[in-house]
Amino acid sequence: MAKDKKQPRPKAETPKGFRDYFGQDVTERRDMLDRIAQVYHRHGFDPLETSAVETVEALGKFLPDVDRPNAGVFAWQEEAVPGGGTAGDWLALRYDLTAPLARVAAQYRNDLPSPYRRFAMGPVWRNEKPGPGRFRQFYQCDADTVGSASVAADAEICGMLADALEAVGIDRGDYLVRINNRKVLNGVLEAAQVREDQAEDVLRQIDKFDKVGREGVLALLTTGRLDDSGARIDGVGLSEAQAGPVLAFLEAKDADNAATLDNLSAAVGGSAIGAEGVDELRQIAAMLAAMGVAEDRAVIDPAVVRGLGYYTGPVFEAELTFEILDEKGRKRQFGSVAGGGRYDGLVERFTGQKVPATGVSIGVDRLLAALRAKGLAGAEVVGPVVVTVMDRDRMSDYQAMAADLRAAGIRAEVYLGNPKNFGNQLKYADKRGAPVAIIQGGDEAERGVVQVKDLILGAKIAAEASVEEWKSQPAQTEVARADLVAEVRRIIG
Template sequence: MSADKSAPAKLKARQPRGFVDRGPADVAATERMLAVIRGSFSLYGFDPVETPFVEYTDALGKFLPDQDRPNEGVFSFRDDDEQWLSLRYDLTAPLARHVAENFDALPKPYRGYQVGYVFRNEKPGPGRFRQFMQFDADIVGSSSVAADAEICMLAADTMEKLGIKRGDYVVKVNNRKVLDGVMDAAGIDRDARLTVLRAVDKADKFPLEEVGKLLRGGRKDESGDFTKGAGLSEAQAETILRYLAVGQRLAELGKSTASDSARSAELSAEAVTELRTLVEGAENGVAGIEELEQIRELVTAAGYLGRIIIDPSVVRGLEYYTGPVYEVELTFPVTNEDGQVVRFGSVAGGGRYDGLVGRFRPEPVPAAGFSIGVSRLYSALKAVKSPIVDQKNELPLVVVTAMDNKSPEFMPAYQAFVSQLRQAKDGQGRALCRADLYLGSSGFNAQMKYADRRGATCAIIQGSSEREAGTVVIKDLVLGAELAAAGRDVKDSAEHKERQAQAQFSVPVGELVAGVRRVIERHARA
């Protein structure tokens, strides 16, 4: 018999490129992480705000870094009134629109934070997605670099609250004005500056000699791929390399201990003097150095020196930054996809964007903020085994089996069991557990496999004999798995038999919650 050729073909289940699904463990761990970040930002006086995923395209502006598809960095479409709309590519541009639109109603300076997905129409690749989550904090209406220092301190405190130990991260600070001043003083053409910025951005990955190749004619990597350079003259390239060398010395000074403070201050003054020489004649460069010195004084007074350091290699890719820029780098080693041991790298960054809100207002509106890359930070927390992403922090799950699921008259009793468990509290008045009533049509063995697959701590069983006796069986699935894995030599031991009795026991229906609490507390102690 031939197949029915008229039957429609089945759809193929597939993800769009650059997008990912997340399972329950990742979602739950991310929510715990976000709760910690919210608490940290709230302590600094930031208030929550939420902006839509979609904005008018002209409100977002064209500030994305020039990457593989510089003219197609956003997902855009036309509305029915022929207006162009786009999915937001970050949270800063929508915040600027929100503040401008509600300017008179908001307190100034305004402190706001928001979390949400952003979208970039880029070529996807390893670790590079078209949808990802950001968590932003912004201060709008303050031109003082104290706002920049405050954000850097917030970033440091948030890392530690998330379980990143002091010494495993550093907040690096630079100023766009300084590098602009260096390029002005060196006479570097505007057309070459974007390539120079990209080369400078590689200073934390390559030796200065390799960066120099990117500043001059170009660089060939180990695979033979060639990257065209900025085409600077020898004198211009040497100026940029001197600038980076000063930055490296300043970065090391920032890590100095209190016992080295006198020598640190002396060397810092020498480094700043050299930076002033590099920007001589460039007014914006001198102003940038003064701002970096002010930030250094502020974070030193607050006790953050070493956690927050001056590093002129920090560039940041978005074009709307106008002054100080900052980046949170995790310094602990990890193994990359090629098996190489490398530093984890950046998980957050931001800076001052004094022109962004002012696009909507008749007067200039200064602003500064930073953004945490939530997915990348989540990977970092897993790498350092932060308790925040440990699944043990999740409420234990109890599965109530339905032995007689073919007989509707018994379901109300099973429903009563899960209701009791969902309302049960632990010793601190918090929820004791999550409870799941099996709603499928499979038999008992399949139901137990279901409970195992869901990672349940225990299962509740009531068949006809238990129903007649007014009891339920509580099966400790965690202990049962441990006993099953035990070697044969312990099967007949007294301890093993005692633990078997603990792994499956009966209680009166009225003691269901007490019995489940006993199992949960057993594993909480372990």
């Protein structure tokens, strides 16, 4: 009888588009999110955790077709298993935190307070082509108010976003929350007599204002232009007279909010929806001033055009204004780390009733990268105190030492590898980033003392000190067993 072929060993590799996060990465992200959560909590927002899995219908995606069963999302059909759903139902990993909020707001609408204010933090998944810095699993950090049509909710989100950036360490002057309004743009399109079938094309072209400037956008709105490669880009087909209000809108930013708002009023002309949008921005500016959020922290800025195709009212983004060096050593501004705005239809597709909502999403990985660029993250994580094992028959004594340290609030562990080679124990402590090693052999145990080795000082002495300095500043001291906690606390501060 032929023997079964030996199965090949699986490759120890991360799936494409995914990554692993180790101690320091996890700690830095958790600390940053904890600070943001404290700000949201102070503003009266409640935390919400939803399932990582939602129905495809709840996510708002169309049922995947036969050829692309996972288009955009990681989806699968429910099997007929005990306790499962109906066979054939499509389930998917959530691709954002907003769609689950819509489902929660509809499902628990009779139990939740209205308005409902919540924040959520967690991983989301996108079944998209990965690339440099683009992963198929990443973290989001959202805060939303559901059920309030008042622009006070938008102003609160903007002020809270500014507070959150400062809470994680971004100084005033290094960030700016920029605010615009889709209604103002609608008024501009009305004043420019833009046809409904041209509106989306106009939106796409004005989104290029930062890249191609006034003349570039004018060409794109009218007859077209050549790109950097010489290829022809067709224009929308507006006349220069029609393009005028659009350009006035994009260039309305002035020395202060009052002047900017006056310019926007002129850009929308006699449009009622445009005037409504300008009035909403005036209210937001006044409320931010009353909240102590000055114009050096949040400002009305018509140049914020991203997302205007999705949002229905105020729209905002947080931009970091300091410069960093790119991979080629060139200075560039860090850019946007958060965005949001007001949107309708959040719960409507579940209940048939419009429910106003506004919210913001912080790019977790991007903000953490900014903190590292500013030297506000990435500090060395101090490992646990390591209690070494000199006599494996006295493991209980070593565990008692670690327990005493933990009871005092000091991170500590007992070495659980093979204790035969003491050098390996110190190598382990070094790899763990341990600040201190505790040593107690049989002789020390009989005398009721322990050796406390300051590993940080020891490394510094070995690298820098002369023999005389080393003798006068020993990194290892002997103390009574009863004084162990006090000595370790003195060393680690």
